[in-house]
Amino acid sequence: MKRIFTYSAATIILVAVILAPEPLQAARTGTNLPALAPDRTDIIDPLILRVQKVLRKIGLYKGPLDGLVGPKTLKAVHAYQKIRGLKTTNRITQKLADQLETEDKVDALLNRLKDAKAKSIETARQALLDQKATRELLGEPGKTEIADPTRDKAACFKKPSPRCLLTEATESSKAIFKPEMRDWALGELLVAQARLGLAKEAMKTVRRIADPRLIMVALRNIAQAQASEGRDDEAARAAKIIPDLIRRAEAFAAISKIQAVRSNDAAVKSIAELLLLIDAVPDPLKKAALFGKSAVVQSHTGDTSGARNTLARAETLANNLSDTQRRETALGYIATAWAEIGATDRALDVLKEMGRKNERTPVLVSAATAQAKAGDAFLALETAQGIDSLRYKSVVLARIAAAQEASKKGGDALKTLDQARTAAKEIKKPFARDYAISRVALTQSWIGRVRKNTDGLVAAAAFANTIKDKRLRAETL
Structure with missing residues (x-):
């Protein structure tokens, strides 16, 4: 048991x-x-x-x-x-x-970004190597630079000149440890050198940039700086040696825009070069965007028929795209350009073919601004009401108010400015709200100065003081 x-x-x-x-x-x-x-x-x-x-x-x-x-x-x-x-x-x-x-x-995304960055750097490096004019711009990877210890900084700071300050900036940049920060500083330095006509020094600075992608950006910046100082031939030379087709076209678009302000002949030459480059661009969206930029500059040089022909070509290109999203994006570039050359009716007609709100907003902003500049404040206000985003609407309303004041419609200007102020206050995102407030405050300040109205200036300063971002507040005040 x-x-x-x-x-x-x-x-x-x-x-x-x-x-x-x-x-x-x-x-x-x-x-x-x-x-x-x-x-x-x-x-x-x-x-x-x-x-x-x-x-x-x-x-x-x-x-x-x-x-x-x-x-x-x-x-x-x-x-x-x-x-x-x-x-x-x-x-x-x-x-x-x-x-x-x-x-x-998150790690997978970061790895993809890292791989994409490495690929784009290698592509840029190879593009620079493939062209004799840019091959020498590639410096030695990982080369350590040491600032000249014998230089006399005190003499420069005691009696500063542009050249000695740039020399000091050049030497100081050698002490920047992080490559990304050093490349950024060099980018700023070479623009200053180019503006002063120090082309050789600027190209030496380019050779010190580690990231090949930024070398291409540097060449574009040099071209822009040269153009802004009236050195058109040097600007064209800097732009022409950019090996990447899209970046080269964008450089010519940028310098032609600068040239159109002071020299039609130089701008016309750059536009001719730009249009040849656009024909070779394979991406329809990039092509449409560049056509738009070209048309705006053509219009500024007085070539209205050329601008319209360029945009007509762009429209044909966009309408042949089978993908709806890509077609609407391309039409957005084109409609914005129509608005910027003053053809707001055509811009709004193109807008009707677009369904996505995010593509419509830039067009409405440009159209309303163009209408205001043309003196048609009523139509400008009507167009502005179609802008859903308060961050853009407030800025556009401020521009319309300035145009109304310029056309001696003071009462209307203040009413529009009140609308702009109200819209700016209702923006949720902090920096977007701060930026809108800064634009409205600057417009209010300008109107106050035009009218010699002290109360208006005080009110503008008080509104600017509501900006939370310290740097933007300081710039506005």
């Missing part, structure tokens, strides 16, 4: 141990888990499996993807918690799984 009782008791204990649900339930509910693997090996917990997959992907888990909690899984969880500065526990929760997966997605 004793033997039977002993066997029965042992059997009951064994069954109880086998059927005990605590380990499995603990894994599912996030309670403390035992360090040993669960007895049930035929059940996979999806939550545990999710955690195992990510931990294996990041190299912390070396075990099987079985959805079971064991020593290897817990060891990996503990390692992750230590890396992230979290409290080490034996709990696997939904929150932990979500955190792991989110970090995994």
Whole structure:
């Protein structure tokens, strides 16, 4: 009898141990888990499996993807918690799984961006190497620069001149450790050198830039700086050696815009070069955008028929695009250009063919601004009402108010300015609100100066003081 009782008791204990649900339930509910693997090996917990997959992907888990909690899984969880500065526990929760997966997605995105950056840098480097004129602009990778310790800074600071200040800036830039920051500083430096006519010095500065992509940007900036100082031949030379077709076209678009302000002949030459480049551009969207820029400059030089012909070509290009999104984007560039050359009716006609609001806004902004400049404030206000975004509407209303004041419609100007102020106050995003307030305040200040109205100037300053961004507030005041 004793033997039977002993066997029965042992059997009951064994069954109880086998059927005990605590380990499995603990894994599912996030309670403390035992360090040993669960007895049930035929059940996979999806939550545990999710955690195992990510931990294996990041190299912390070396075990099987079985959805079971064991020593290897817990060891990996503990390692992750230590890396992230979290409290080490034996709990696997939904929150932990979500955190792991989110970090995994972020890491994947960062890796894609890193790969894309490396690819674009290599593409730019190869483009520079393939062209004799730019091959020498590539410096030695990782070369350490040391500032001249014998230079006399005191003499320059005591009696500063543009050249000595640029020399000091050149030497000081050698002490910048981070390549990205150094490249940025060099970009600013070479523009100043180009503006002063120091073309050779500017090109030497270009050679010190580490990122090949920024070398192309630097060449465009040099071209713009040369054009702004009236050195049109040098500007064209700098633009022509840019190896990338799109960047070269954009450089000619930029310098032609600068030239159109003071010299039609120079602008016409640059536009002719730009139109030849546009014909070679394979991307329809880039082509449409460049056509738009070209047309605006053509209009500024007095070539209205040429501007219209350019935009007609662009419209044909856009309407032949089968993809709706790409077609509307291209039409947006074109409609904006129509508005900027003063053909607001045509711009609004093109606008009717576009459905997406984000593509419509720039067109409405340009159209309303053009109508205001043309003296048609009523139509400008009507167009502005179609702008849904308050950040853009407030700025446009301020421009209309300025145009009304310029056309001696003072009462209307103040009413429009009130609308602009109200719209600016209702903007939710902080910097967008600050920027809108700055534009409205500057317009109010200008109207106050025109009228010699002290109260208006005081009110403008008070409104500007509501800007939260310190730098923008200082610039506005």
